[in-house]
Amino acid sequence: MSQYNRRISKIVTVGKLPIGGGFPVSVQSMTTPHTADIAAIKRQIHDLETAGCQLIRVTVSDEAAARALPEIRKAMTVPLVADIHFDYRLALKAIDAGVDKIRINPGNIGNKERIQAVLKAARSAKIPIRIGVNAGSLEKELLEKYGHPNAEAMVASAARHIQICEDFGFEDIIVALKASNVSLMIAANRLFTEKYDYPLHLGVTEAGPPWQGTIKSAIGIGTLLAEGIGDTIRVSLTDDPVQEVQTGFEILKSLDLIKKGITIISCPTCGRADVDIIGIVADLESRVKHIQQPMTVAVMGCAVNGPGEAREADLGVAGGKKSFLLFKKGEIIAKIPESQVVDRLLEEIKRLSESKEEIS
Numbered sequence: 309m310s311q312y313n314r315r316i317s318k319i320v321t322v323g324k325l326p327i328g329g330g331f332p333v334s335v336q337s338m339t340t341p342h343t344a345d346i347a348a349i350k351r352q353i354h355d356l357e358t359a360g361c362q363l364i365r366v367t368v369s370d371e372a373a374a375r376a377l378p379e380i381r382k383a384m385t386v387p388l389v390a391d392i393h394f395d396y397r398l399a400l401k402a403i404d405a406g407v408d409k410i411r412i413n414p415g416n417i418g419n420k421e422r423i424q425a426v427l428k429a430a431r432s433a434k435i436p437i438r439i440g441v442n443a444g445s446l447e448k449e450l451l452e453k454y455g456h457p458n459a460e461a462m463v464a465s466a467a468r469h470i471q472i473c474e475d476f477g478f479e480d481i482i483v484a485l486k487a488s489n490v491s492l493m494i495a496a497n498r499l500f501t502e503k504y505d506y507p508l509h510l511g512v513t514e515a516g517p518p519w520q521g522t523i524k525s526a527i528g529i530g531t532l533l534a535e536g537i538g539d540t541i542r543v544s545l546t547d548d549p550v551q552e553v554q555t556g557f558e559i560l561k562s563l564d565l566i567k568k569g570i571t572i573i574s575c576p577t578c579g580r581a582d583v584d585i586i587g588i589v590a591d592l593e594s595r596v597k598h599i600q601q602p603m604t605v606a607v608m609g610c611a612v613n614g615p616g617e618a619r620e621a622d623l624g625v626a627g628g629k630k631s632f633l634l635f636k637k638g639e640i641i642a643k644i645p646e647s648q649v650v651d652r653l654l655e656e657i658k659r660l661s662e663s664k665e666e667i668s
């Protein structure tokens with residue numbers, strides 16, 4: 309489907325989900341309530357799964373969170389990832405609770421015995437570890453050596469954690485190199501691929517509020533994916549995580565790495581239009597959000613580019629005087645008044661998704 313030559317990394321399996329090795333890029337997110345609030349976590353997991361999220365991470369910051377894991381795991385259909393910092397006992401409890409992956413940096417959990425206990429438990433449970441390097445929390449020695457958080461320092465940090473695992477013969481590893489600075493995140497991931505073949509989890513961390521965060525994530529994650537780098541992604545937004553998942557899928561769709569849901573092709577409108585393109589597209593977008601079936605729908609303001617785009621899409625409308633010409637699979641099938649255009653498009657979307665016709 310995609311024109312990009314994907315980097316072929318090792319394959320690491322999380323639950324039943326293969327990551328790396330050219331398998332489809334998966335989209336993940338992280339829950340926001342306290343993990344011990346099982347009811348709230350379950351509600352959010354349900355929303356995330358409905359949005360198509362393929363991997364869900366919960367933070368395990370204390371004993372109460374660890375105790376909640378078995379019940380949370382039972383309520384899920386996608387793999388569960390436990391996010392752990394520093395406390396190796398919580399990692400052991402999470403593995404015991406049946407999580408499908410743990411995100412932990414082995415170099416941060418203390419002495420060799422503790423590290424080995426966690427790696428041994430992960431190995432017997434057959435679950436991978438995700439090493440997550442964050443430019444904002446690099447080791448003091450690396451900051452002293454490199455002066456500031458740069459790509460070399462980030463890869464050196466990852467190398468340190470990887471080495472600990474490899475010394476123990478543990479290679480079931482996924483790596484993330486995240487930064488809130490997009491250029492740094494791109495540079496670190498590029499550098500990593502020159503040295504390792506572990507699968508990469510991509511993300512621009514602390515990307516910010518939805519509008520800024522979406523742009524930063526699309527550029528950071530998108531640039532790397534367009535170079536064939538990246539096996540799973542998390543868009544990080546200061547917003548509902550469902551929004552992160554939707555944004556993640558839009559990034560993958562933009563690069564033709566997946567086909568999912570309605571792709572709206574719409575013109576920016578201009579003085580030539582005699583129809584309210586902005587209002588119509590906003591209405592259409594809100595009413596097709598739940599549709600998973602891939603389909604392209606063009607909404608164009610006038611005859612300049614309208615018929616061309618409308619003809620190429622599965623469904624398309626090209627504006628005229630307070631009316632639209634409706635195209636289906638390249639053929640004009642009706643002329644409809646502006647007031648009915650969204651309802652009619654929805655009817656046709658339904659009809660097309662129920663038919664056996666091939667959808668682009």
Ligand code: SF4
Nearest residue numbers: 575577578609610612
């Ligand atoms: S399709 Fe027509 S209305 Fe839309 S931007 Fe182009 S010229 Fe303007």
